[in-house]
Amino acid sequence: MDELALLTQRVAAVRERMAAACAAAHRPESSVLLCAASKTQTPATVALAAGLPIDLFGENRVQELVEKRAAGAYGQVPLHFIGHLQTNKVKQVVGAAGLIQSVGSGHLLLAVAKEAQKQNLVQPVFLEVNIGGEESKSGVAPAELPRLAELAESLPGVTVQGLMCIPPKAGTPAAQRRYFAAMRDLFDRLAAQRFSTVHMRQLSMGMSGDFEAAIAEGATIVRVGTALFGPRQ
Ligand SMILES: *Cc1c(COP(=O)(O)O)cnc(C)c1O
Numbered sequence: 001m002d003e004l005a006l007l008t009q010r011v012a013a014v015r016e017r018m019a020a021a022c023a024a025a026h027r028p029e030s031s032v033l034l035c036a037a038s039k040t041q042t043p044a045t046v047a048l049a050a051g052l053p054i055d056l057f058g059e060n061r062v063q064e065l066v067e068k069r070a071a072g073a074y075g076q077v078p079l080h081f082i083g084h085l086q087t088n089k090v091k092q093v094v095g096a097a098g099l100i101q102s103v104g105s106g107h108l109l110l111a112v113a114k115e116a117q118k119q120n121l122v123q124p125v126f127l128e129v130n131i132g133g134e135e136s137k138s139g140v141a142p143a144e145l146p147r148l149a150e151l152a153e154s155l156p157g158v159t160v161q162g163l164m165c166i167p168p169k170a171g172t173p174a175a176q177r178r179y180f181a182a183m184r185d186l187f188d189r190l191a192a193q194r195f196s197t198v199h200m201r202q203l204s205m206g207m208s209g210d211f212e213a214a215i216a217e218g219a220t221i222v223r224v225g226t227a228l229f230g231p232r233q
Contacts, residue, residue, distance in 0.1 A: 004048050010228050011052045018222065021215035032215055035080060035204070037225035039064065040232050043073035049228070050075035058082035058101065058223050062089040069096060082164070082204075082223060084138055087111040095119045101164040101204055104128035104139035106151050113157030124161050126204055127152070129186060131179050132168035139165065142186055149190055149198050160195075162202030162220070163187050169209075176210050180217035187218070 001009075014034065022029045033055035038046050046057065046068055057074050059065040060083030068074060081097040085108060093100060094115040103109050103125040116123040127148055130139030140148045145163075152160045163186065167179035183205055191200035206214025208227035215222065226232065 003045065007048055007228070008052060011054060014224055014227050015053065017212065018215065021212040025216050027215070031220060033221045035221050035223040036228050037082065037223045038229070039083070039225065041229055043068045043071040045229065046073040047075065050077045056080055062092050065096060066092055090115050094123050095121055099124040099126065099161065101126040102128045102138065104130065106148060109148065109152055109155065109158065113155035116157035122156070123158050125158050126162045126164045126202065127160055129163055129165045129183060131165045131183055134168055137166065142182070145186055145190070149195065153195050153198050160198040162200055162204060164204035173213055177213040177217060180205055180214045180219065184218040
């Protein structure tokens with residue numbers, strides 16, 4: 001099978017899984033967006049995927065984002081940055097990515113806001129939450145999230161559009177689901193607060209192995225790599 005046929009088949013299979021998860025959760029299919037996590041994929045593969053029914057691309061590495069964008073690989077599909085972002089690379093991503101999902105510290109938020117103001121734009125971001133409380137993972141601790149949201153509210157260079165997380169792999173589906181439920185709880189609590197530039201519109205959680213559980217708990221964006229592109233080299 002050629003690459004386009006294979007990709008077409010995989011996108012359809014992922015869409016079917018998403019539809020089944022939405023049906024089980026009594027949610028409309030249109031309530032969940034499919035983000036194709038395209039790290040390590042070539043510009044040619046990304047360009048093929050851009051013609052298929054995906055809603056957005058998520059790129060992890062600044063260098064890859066810059067190269068694929070310069071090659072026009074993303075076409076008209078919206079592009080989000082979803083990887084770990086170092087402050088010294090912020091200026092390559094602000095304005096280039098329609099949204100930065102992985103803003104998990106005040107330090108990074110300030111750097112993004114500053115660069116956005118320099119470019120005379122308002123950068124949409126999600127706040128990344130370290131929902132598993134892991135030492136090694138980026139993201140703000142749940143207890144610190146309200147403070148980060150308040151900081152964002154004070155910065156004219158950014159607007160918060162939601163939350164994202166990369167939870168640890170739990171032993172069972174039920175345990176995995178508890179992380180997503182905890183995210184939903186944080187999301188609802190922030191949504192109930194009165195902010196002017198902090199909005200809880202999107203909840204980005206769930207990957208190839210666990211997006212059904214994420215949809216059951218209210219994900220509005222699932223980020224899928226392997227199930228669309230096959231195992232990474
Ligand atoms: C790679 C990646 C994904 C997709 O992971 P798969 O398990 O391949 O679906 C999702 N989110 C982020 C942040 C990633 O880096």
